[in-house]
Amino acid sequence: MLVLGIETSCDETAVALYDSEQGLLGHRLYSQVALHAEYGGVVPELAARDHIRKLEPLIGDLMSSTGRKLADLDGIAYTVGPGLSGALLVGASLGRSLAWGLGIPAIGIHHMEGHLLAPMLEADKPDFPFLALLVSGGHTLLADVAGVGDYTILGESLDDAVGEAFDKAAKLLGLGYPGGPAISRAAETGTPGRFDFPRPMTDRPGLDFSYSGLKTFTLTTANNHDLDDQTIADIALAFQDAATDSLVIKCRRAIRKTGHRALVVAGGVGANQSLREKLAVLADEEGARVHFPRPEFCTDNGAMIAHVGCLRLQGGEHDALDVSVRPRWSLEDLRPPGQ
């Protein structure tokens, strides 16, 4: 079964072709390079919301680069939530109408389910059940993945997402954007132990996260010191240690609580080297394995949507002819394919 996947829930316009037998055939993310020229070198981040202009040519490019025709498709999958309704509607309308025109089934997909199952796109797949830590600019979530469509949220951020905290801490320290790499770079020359930041939410039971307090702590510390290069590096290091430690502490608790032996890390913050090293040590100590999908499948992508779409269409699911989106949709409302 050959499935076209479309992702337009937030900033990225992304498409992919997934085949039930051959796996992923190709994927495309709208290149920022073309936009650069158009906007004279400055790309408003949210110009990426202009999905309408980008989606159709992107699909054309995907089909020609994989040597497939629209007529070869057996189904179309598109993200219908959660996300901004305006952005979601672009992918859903185009996907639903295209499927109708081709006389093939269509299915709306949960964005986060795509992320949770993205590691299954890799050759070295984790076995069910596994734990998934999703850490990005928009999400901080720890989930128990019992199987396809069977998810329990164990913990999530009660305020800021961890990636957002990195961005804002970088801003407070006058470092660049995106904040993750900027903080990591500065932290390399930081003096361990000069500042000790609190580890949010680790002094109480449970698996929820909170990053707003850490942001405020960074602000207060920055305001009370002269921000020379060394002090900036020292604060960056203390911030990074606190932010990653709190993730690692919750992951350890979740491993012990569930007894699962595999931990999957998805989302842009998964690229943080300090976090990777700490999680590797954690896995070692707990006798578990940690999986990191390749970077392009950690962030928003079309492959994860085509993949889940294929699983669900194969399970006999498909959407009615109307175009509808679900901007608010809990991961826990999902069921296994066909049920």
Next chain:
Amino acid sequence: MNEHVVGLPDEQATIQLGSRLADVLVEGLVVYLSGDLGAGKTCLVRGMLQGLGHNGPVKSPTYTLVEDYVLGDSLIYHFDLYRLLDPEELELIGIRDYFNGKACCFVEWPERGKGWLPAPDIEIHIRLKNEGREASLTGLSETGAALVASLKRD
């Protein structure tokens, strides 16, 4: 003078001010929230939502741009325009559907949406003061001025 200044020595005081706002909220109210990163803008909105009976997390809308809450008969939109570089981008996300005269809209970083946002009823500015914060509330419409005056009387 339609201005009311409140000292906010700690986070609890910010939550408390949010909760008092919840008590006086009216349909279609537009509130601008300004202040530096970490000033407590989202914290104030959290206090307001909890005052209306919301129990779940109040996530920062920095990444999603807007989070919505249905609480009883009230519909609340919590915006964060921090990531906006060009106000016109608001048109692309369908901003006009949100400011519909029914929903209450709380907008962080409103200056980034200049020209595309409706005028506010109330403007709240939070600034750092000593170890804590200080909020100034200004009523900018008839409704807003009446609400600020009623908060001042409490």
